[in-house]
Amino acid sequence: MRNFLFTSPWRRQPWVFAWLCLLPALTLLGAFTYLPVINSIFSSFFSSTGSGSTLYTGFDNVHYLADDPVFIKALTNNAWYALFTVPTSVILALTMALWVNQKLKGRSFLRLGFFLPTLLPMVAAANVWLFFYEPNIGLLNRFLSVFGINGYNWLGDPDTSLGALMMLTIWKEAGFFMIFYLAALQSLPSDLIEAARLESPSRWYRFRKVVMPLLAPTTLFVLINALINAFKLVDHLFILTKGGPNNASTLLLYYIYETAFSYLDQPYAATQTLFLLAVLALVSALQFALSRNKVHYQ
Amino acid sequence: MSELELRNISKQWHEYKALNDISLRVEQGQFVALLGPSGCGKTTLLRILAGLESPSSGQFFLKGQDITDLEPSQRGISMVFQSYALFPHLSVNDNILFGLKARKLPKAEQQERLKHALALVSLEAHQHKQPAELSGGQCQRVALARAIVSQHPVCLMDEPLSNLDAKLRAQMRHELRALQQQLGLTVVYVTHDQVEAMSMADQVVLLNQGNVEQCGSPHSLYQSPKTIFAAQFIGSPAMNIFRCHDHQYLLGIRPEDLSLAEHGLPCTLVKMDYQGDCTLLTATYQEQSICIKVAGAPQFRLGTQLYLQWSQQDCHYFCPQTKQRISLTEKEIDYVDFA
Numbered sequence A: 001m002r003n004f005l006f007t008s009p010w011r012r013q014p015w016v017f018a019w020l021c022l023l024p025a026l027t028l029l030g031a032f033t034y035l036p037v038i039n040s041i042f043s044s045f046f047s048s049t050g051s052g053s054t055l056y057t058g059f060d061n062v063h064y065l066a067d068d069p070v071f072i073k074a075l076t077n078n079a080w081y082a083l084f085t086v087p088t089s090v091i092l093a094l095t096m097a098l099w100v101n102q103k104l105k106g107r108s109f110l111r112l113g114f115f116l117p118t119l120l121p122m123v124a125a126a127n128v129w130l131f132f133y134e135p136n137i138g139l140l141n142r143f144l145s146v147f148g149i150n151g152y153n154w155l156g157d158p159d160t161s162l163g164a165l166m167m168l169t170i171w172k173e174a175g176f177f178m179i180f181y182l183a184a185l186q187s188l189p190s191d192l193i194e195a196a197r198l199e200s201p202s203r204w205y206r207f208r209k210v211v212m213p214l215l216a217p218t219t220l221f222v223l224i225n226a227l228i229n230a231f232k233l234v235d236h237l238f239i240l241t242k243g244g245p246n247n248a249s250t251l252l253l254y255y256i257y258e259t260a261f262s263y264l265d266q267p268y269a270a271t272q273t274l275f276l277l278a279v280l281a282l283v284s285a286l287q288f289a290l291s292r293n294k295v296h297y298q
Numbered sequence B: 001m002s003e004l005e006l007r008n009i010s011k012q013w014h015e016y017k018a019l020n021d022i023s024l025r026v027e028q029g030q031f032v033a034l035l036g037p038s039g040c041g042k043t044t045l046l047r048i049l050a051g052l053e054s055p056s057s058g059q060f061f062l063k064g065q066d067i068t069d070l071e072p073s074q075r076g077i078s079m080v081f082q083s084y085a086l087f088p089h090l091s092v093n094d095n096i097l098f099g100l101k102a103r104k105l106p107k108a109e110q111q112e113r114l115k116h117a118l119a120l121v122s123l124e125a126h127q128h129k130q131p132a133e134l135s136g137g138q139c140q141r142v143a144l145a146r147a148i149v150s151q152h153p154v155c156l157m158d159e160p161l162s163n164l165d166a167k168l169r170a171q172m173r174h175e176l177r178a179l180q181q182q183l184g185l186t187v188v189y190v191t192h193d194q195v196e197a198m199s200m201a202d203q204v205v206l207l208n209q210g211n212v213e214q215c216g217s218p219h220s221l222y223q224s225p226k227t228i229f230a231a232q233f234i235g236s237p238a239m240n241i242f243r244c245h246d247h248q249y250l251l252g253i254r255p256e257d258l259s260l261a262e263h264g265l266p267c268t269l270v271k272m273d274y275q276g277d278c279t280l281l282t283a284t285y286q287e288q289s290i291c292i293k294v295a296g297a298p299q300f301r302l303g304t305q306l307y308l309q310w311s312q313q314d315c316h317y318f319c320p321q322t323k324q325r326i327s328l329t330e331k332e333i334d335y336v337d338f339a
């Protein structure tokens, strides 16, 4: 390879060779990532008319965002959704990982059990939970009927429909994140753990001062992923609530989908998408910045 | 009452016996070296003492108190790991203070002990650094300081110097020994390096395949090895063992105790190995290979006939069946027919 690089015409123009190497990745990224982004930015400045042609409207779409009650509802819903599902599933994941990392009987069975929800596609999982929440024959209400509570419509009530979606998300995400924690726990240097056992009588102190800091890179990774998933995983809405009732459980991405493909307002959907992108980028940047001093990479 | 006492400690993993009925006493302030070849069970024994592993059977006493089933942190024992095991996310100070904070000692006392420990290992200049910013020798000192600061009476060390280069190792050996004597620590020190064991320890415990082969002062291990294994393990190069004519005894003579002379046991030189301060000669006598250590750089040609002599007091006798040392009376010695 060296010889090839240094004896042939490449030597005089190494950048040609470099660009050739970059070409395949650039083509794919360009065609499927950068172009659509640019296209979205571009089309957000237009408005669709009934006849299918577009009209330049400048920043009207952006102004319209702030006045759209459904968009505001989707945004607040999504904020609550993230605020609740992210910490819960991460803490649950860590707890389960700590549990199945111990020497106990049937632990590989447990690990599989915790991981299984992850293997299901979101749509299939949502279908399972549809039966779970079903008002009359659903498992949840069957169980509650033992205590005399009957026929509650979990997905049909604006007060509970978002909560019901959250439960499914936590159930599905926790198992996935557990795998990361489990892998991290198993690659912790055993002598560090043993040194901590010799020095600290309190298990909680060891967890707080040794295990957690050593897991920090994993936690950062898992947190960012959980947060991004909270904004981009909406498959279950299609099956369970369709954002309803009365937009009580709608989420940003689902509303974007509806805007684009039900109301056929592509430019407005593009504006919303850009907003979502900006939020996600900001959140990730904030998280990296905040954790720079906290996270120790080995 | 001994500081440490092991009674019939055994450790078994499934079928495999890693430790076999180990009994041992260590006095207060002693420096004990656990010495043995790789895989003989040194680390296993040390981990049992630390409480990181539980023995299959047997008991372990500290100052007469049975602590076999106590948690590692309850035993009053500290440990220095081969890899140092410094917490990478904590500064030197916080690494050293880790145990004291965990035990909720008063702040003033913590700072006082920290200052003292830092001074002992001369790390004051580096106290705010992270472990990643330290050299190997400095990491070693932090690990040492962390063990000292707890003021536990007993300190365990698992090959603490094996990751250092030869020169630093010699220096740390010296410092470690000085520190141990200054603080009156009882130290159990695992090593597979006999020079370390011989030069630092008050008592050497030689392990072989999970058994105590011999236990005693470095001097006694070198002067009167109890078994052929001990004789060949201690000393470098290993002791020569000869079969005697009548096959009743095995005769052991160290290479450094053999000398070249005008007459004596005739043998043929087959190899010369120049080492700087000395030369190792390998010669054969009736198909037995003999190693001789001579000073300087003698100029012989391979194939030369050499004559070996030795004095009677440097001879060690062993039983061919039990491999144990036997002492012979004057009369019996006269009877040994080597040539």
Ligand SMILES: Nc1ncnc2c1ncn2[C@@H]1O[C@H](COP(=O)(O)OP(=O)(O)OP(=O)(O)O)[C@@H](O)[C@H]1O
Binding pocket: B013, B016, B018, B036, B037, B038, B039, B040, B041, B042, B043, B044, B045, B192
């Ligand atoms: N967890 C374990 N399970 C099974 N066997 C083990 C375990 N730990 C150690 N052993 C076995 O016990 C024996 C003693 O191991 P140990 O680590 O004590 O050796 P060592 O004397 O410290 O050797 P070295 O000088 O190479 O460190 C070895 O044969 C090893 O294979």
Ligand SMILES: [Mg+2]
Binding pocket: B042, B043, B044
């Ligand atoms: Mg070992």
